[in-house]
Amino acid sequence: MATPQLTVDCVVFGLDEADQLKVLLIQRKLEPFAGAWALPGGFVHLDESLDVAARRELQEETGVETHFLEQLYTFGTVDRDPRGRVVTVAYYALVNLRDHTVQAATDARDARWFAVSHLPPLAFDHGAIAQYGLQRLRAKIRYEPIGFELLPPKFTLSQLQRLYEVILGAEIDKRNFRKRILKMDLLQPLDEKQTGVAHRAAQLYRFQPERYRQLQRSGFSFEV
Template identity: 45%
Template sequence: MIIEVATENKKIAVDGITIDCVIFGFNKESLEVLLVQHAEGESIGKWGLLGGWLQKEESSDDAAQRILYELTSMDNIYLEQLKAFTNPKRVVERRVVTIGYYTLINREDYNIKASLTVREAKWHKINDIPDLIFDHNEILEFSLVHLQNRVRQAPIGFNLLPEKFTLLQLMHLYEEILGIELEKSNFRRKILHMKLLVGLDEKQQDVSHRAAKLYKFDSEIYKKLTQKGFNFEF
């Protein structure tokens, strides 16, 4: 698919548009990203984000969903569009523009199955990312910064936790995403003051240490609070 982009003096030929998806997951202790190792083509054997070509008859949103399903069998995943990455040197000898997407999921909710077009689909810790194809390291870094900003402004981090969690698990999640160390008592006081969590009459099971109280995030309370002008700011 060749696309011509008009400028003031000339037209620039674009060989095609691709979609690249950054899938963040939280594995109890670590923030991770899902990567695939290519099994064919010019990038065979190399690691990259989940990506593919935008087809003529589909929107970028539809393409992102299709690509995720084709590569990993993941279906109906909420994806947020980041931006277009347009550096003319991002792909050697071709002019390819890519549209980036990202999402956050709870790893335990999905069974990842790598397709035949990739050797492996594997979770990598965010601090242990290999050298990726094209500009995928740059796209991943942009996504992480975007995530860090978003998690301070909206309670989207709860998507990475099980339905029932401890305050310590929640704090560790924020530490992983933001890359900082938080003070336990201050975090506890601030998060409970928001009144977004429902304390349960349950505690952790099968743990070697003292069992901690479990909480859950109440989306309905959050919705009602925002209608009254509540501003989530962490």
């Protein structure tokens, strides 16, 4: 029996040096939509699971590897691909952009980071998929500690706060934010401070995933 073809697509988010939220796009070489920007993705092979396919396509098309990859939604309207019936399982990923900037910028495959607020027109229904991913990110960052995936392993509380402010689009009170976050006991203060800044150096912290899982089991729920 004939059923639709199946692809995966990835909405990859990163924070740039200026704390701006970015999405990773590739420029299509082939028709349809040759020359247009699109989400990285492609057909699912018969011998790989969906998330393996998503990671493979992301690696092949952009060189990016990510720790955090989660299924977003499956898009399956009849006319979303002019080549015929293609259903796509969309994923979203969070990466520490500093690790990837150079690779993506110099990449022969022409992958680039775009500010979420200034995405170019996208191929297929990828514009809608990206918006959906952003919506999910905004919702999920409030009740799961996934923001840390966008930061380097060692970060300051101000970096974390700016991350929340950018993604949620709202200012947050510094003292209250610090109290809330530190009270959760999820961050480990390191024996290091920020260096090379023209002001008082900030304490560096590390997120403790093990601690989070432990707290989760005892009924704790993350809330920002």
